Amino acid sequence: xxxxxxxxxxxxxxxxxxxxxxxxxxxxxxxxxxxxxxxxxxxxxxxxxxxxxxxxxxxxxxxxxxxxxxxxxxxxxxxxxxxxxxxxxxxxxxxxxxxxxxxxxxxxxxxxxxxxxxxxxxxxxxxxxxxxxxxxxxxxxxxxxxxxxxxxxxxxxxxxxxxxxxxxxxxxxxxxxxxxxxxxxxxxxxxxxxxxxxxxxxxxxxxxxxxxxxxxxxxxxxxxxxxxxxxxxxxxxxxxxxxxxxxxxxxxxxxxxxxxxxxxxxxxxxxxxxxxxxxxxxxxxxxxxxxxxxxxxxxxxxxxxxxxxxxxxxxxxxxxxxxxxxxxxxxxx
Amino acid sequence: xxxxxxxxxxxxxxxxxxxxxxxxxxxxxxxxxxxxxxxxxxxxxxxxxxxxxxxxxxxxxxxxxxxxxxxxxxxxxxxxxxxxxxxxxxxxxxxxxxxxxxxxxxxxxxxxxxxxxxxxxxxxxxxxxxxxxxxxxxxxxxxxxxxxxxxxxxxxxxxxxxxxxxxxxxxxxxxxxxxxxxxxxxxxxxxxxxxxxxxxxxxxxxxxxxxxxxxxxxxxxxxxxxxxxxxxxxxxxxxxxxxxxxxxxxxxxxxxxxxxxxxxxxxxxxxxxxxxxxx
Ligand SMILES: Nc1ncnc2c1ncn2[C@@H]1O[C@H](COP(=O)(O)OP(=O)(O)OP(=O)(O)O)[C@@H](O)[C@H]1O
Ligand SMILES: [Mg+2]
Numbered sequence: 001x002x003x004x005x006x007x008x009x010x011x012x013x014x015x016x017x018x019x020x021x022x023x024x025x026x027x028x029x030x031x032x033x034x035x036x037x038x039x040x041x042x043x044x045x046x047x048x049x050x051x052x053x054x055x056x057x058x059x060x061x062x063x064x065x066x067x068x069x070x071x072x073x074x075x076x077x078x079x080x081x082x083x084x085x086x087x088x089x090x091x092x093x094x095x096x097x098x099x100x101x102x103x104x105x106x107x108x109x110x111x112x113x114x115x116x117x118x119x120x121x122x123x124x125x126x127x128x129x130x131x132x133x134x135x136x137x138x139x140x141x142x143x144x145x146x147x148x149x150x151x152x153x154x155x156x157x158x159x160x161x162x163x164x165x166x167x168x169x170x171x172x173x174x175x176x177x178x179x180x181x182x183x184x185x186x187x188x189x190x191x192x193x194x195x196x197x198x199x200x201x202x203x204x205x206x207x208x209x210x211x212x213x214x215x216x217x218x219x220x221x222x223x224x225x226x227x228x229x230x231x232x233x234x235x236x237x238x239x240x241x242x243x244x245x246x247x248x249x250x251x252x253x254x255x256x257x258x259x260x261x262x263x264x265x266x267x268x269x270x271x272x273x274x275x276x277x278x279x280x281x282x283x284x285x286x287x288x289x290x291x292x293x294x295x296x297x298x299x300x301x302x303x304x305x306x307x308x309x310x311x312x313x314x315x316x317x318x319x320x321x322x323x324x325x326x327x328x329x330x331x332x333x
Numbered sequence: 334x335x336x337x338x339x340x341x342x343x344x345x346x347x348x349x350x351x352x353x354x355x356x357x358x359x360x361x362x363x364x365x366x367x368x369x370x371x372x373x374x375x376x377x378x379x380x381x382x383x384x385x386x387x388x389x390x391x392x393x394x395x396x397x398x399x400x401x402x403x404x405x406x407x408x409x410x411x412x413x414x415x416x417x418x419x420x421x422x423x424x425x426x427x428x429x430x431x432x433x434x435x436x437x438x439x440x441x442x443x444x445x446x447x448x449x450x451x452x453x454x455x456x457x458x459x460x461x462x463x464x465x466x467x468x469x470x471x472x473x474x475x476x477x478x479x480x481x482x483x484x485x486x487x488x489x490x491x492x493x494x495x496x497x498x499x500x501x502x503x504x505x506x507x508x509x510x511x512x513x514x515x516x517x518x519x520x521x522x523x524x525x526x527x528x529x530x531x532x533x534x535x536x537x538x539x540x541x542x543x544x545x546x547x548x549x550x551x552x553x554x555x556x557x558x559x560x561x562x563x564x565x566x567x568x569x570x571x572x573x574x575x576x577x578x579x580x581x582x583x584x585x586x587x588x589x590x591x592x593x594x595x596x597x598x599x600x601x602x603x604x605x606x607x608x609x610x611x612x
Contacts, residue, residue, distance in 0.1 A: 052507050073513030085504035089526055102513035146512075 002153035002186035009058035020210040036207035078147035086131035228328035251323035258299035260320040268313025369581035393578030406565035417482035425490025433498040450488030486539040497531040
């Protein structure tokens with residue numbers, strides 16, 4: 001079991017409030033991802049769940065039990081850090097077994113648990129080494145192994161892949177997804193990376209300045225954002241925001257994803273000039289400067305040629321557009 | 334090719350400068366050691382000459398070992414230095430850990446207060462210290478010296494170590510907390526090994542003034558049983574006659590223990606044990 005419930009949780013450092021009342025429900029076995037811009041309080045919220053930061057007000061519950069004042073080691077959680085945080089003086093085996101040893105588990109059981117976790121992560125040949133003798137990717141696998149050994153109710157990850165290079169990041173991401181399937185444990189994962197959020201999450205929590213902006217399944221958030229912040233934050237390249245008034249619409253702004261803008265050299269709704277073209281092989285991104293709506297991004301699949309400074313016309317696909325009011329809240333028809 | 338030659342030239346120049354500095358720094362030590370093996374006449378005739386068959390004389394060492402209780406003086410100096418060093422490092426590191434790790438009211442003020450001693454020479458308080466020692470019956474004990482030297486060494490230790498401890502990865506300490514390590518284990522097993530180079534630096538800077546001090550041994554513990562080596566050597570420096578052989582021999586001997594301690598710490602200074610803890 002591993003349900004997490006946050007009710008009206010706040011956190012202040014001195015006079016500055018960093019977490020401003022968060023309510024959240026994470027069900028047993030769910031993979032929950034916190035995303036948001038830098039400094040919005042993702043790590044702080046995670047550390048409050050871990051017990052590394054005191055909760056200023058509100059309740060943190062695991063399986064219905066209030067754990068606000070419980071020491072981190074007693075919360076049956078495990079955490080994986082961006083900087084790996086392996087104990088430099090211990091071997092991989094001892095790093096992984098330390099928590100159980102501290103809890104007074106018999107040696108044979110520790111050995112069995114460690115071997116099992118090592119087998120899941122292919123750490124067998126590394127067990128006798130020290131952290132300084134491992135590569136970055138191996139260190140992070142050991143850190144994940146150390147979390148698994150404890151069989152916690154809740155796994156907490158704070159940007160675990162940020163220090164890895166692109167290829168390793170993909171491999172480790174897939175590994176984490178596999179572990180989640182095999183262990184069926186509840187996981188909370190903090191990241192900057194959209195791809196990680198979209199691919200791993202059962203539930204995405206979008207945070208801004210200490211508040212939850214929207215909670216939902218990745219595709220729900222992508223296809224049905226509540227406000228301009230979420231709409232602009234999820235999805236890459238960013239959603240375009242057009243001034244609705246100029247298009248003869250009643251809303252304040254119109255959000256349209258780059259793939260839903262049609263580009264034409266002859267006719268269309270919005271006039272502009274090509275400012276820059278990025279060809280990525282599978283897709284082409286064209287940046288168009290328009291007098292009315294500033295810089296807009298168009299995404300086309302395949303290879304396309306648009307000479308810079310060419311006059312073009314853009315037409316939004318109205319059926320895929322989102323309407324927002326002056327406060328940035330979504331207007332649902 | 335040209336970059337390789339260029340860097341070779343630079344490294345020769347750098348080594349040249351360093352060697353020159355080493356020679357200058359070691360020259361007085363060299364003169365002391367060389368002259369301590371010469372007869373009195375030879376010392377004055379040619380202070381820079383190496384001892385030859387006819388100028389070689391161990392009279393200085395003989396006098397030192399006969400006179401007074403040099404072995405005891407040595408022992409006193411060692412006890413005082415090692416004990417003070419131990420307390421300075423232990424309490425300094427603990428205070429530094431508390432200051433750098435925990436958020437509490439008055440943290441900054443406490444840090445300033447503890448570092449203030451760097452700027453105020455402890456000798457200004459000699460009279461008060463002597464009164465305290467008399468009142469507590471600690472005059473003429475090594476304990477008095479150890480207490481004073483611990484107080485003297487702490488400010489710099491706290492200052493340097495808290496700076497270094499701020500640099501130790503928070504994630505590492507937090508991982509320890511989640512794994513159920515106590516704050517003491519985190520301090521002794523995780524943090525201290527990572528700041529070992531800083532500890533060694535503090536140890537060297539703390540140790541040398543203590544070993545060389547003449548002031549407090551003279552005031553607080555001048556008795557025969559508690560004399561330190563620097564105080565003990567003073568018997569050879571008279572107002573009218575100075576037994577240079579003995580002074581030089583005593584100084585030569587006094588270098589040895591501090592050199593050994595330095596070698597122990599400097600190995601720590603160099604050893605890069607922090608690699609691999611965090612990226
Ligand atoms: N110990 C602290 N004292 C004061 N303010 C803090 C402290 N820790 C964090 N903050 C503030 O809390 C806010 C949230 O920090 P947090 O580390 O949770 O951000 P984050 O969302 O994890 O950002 P990032 O994506 O850059 O890691 C920041 O504005 C930060 O300045
Ligand atoms: Mg963070």
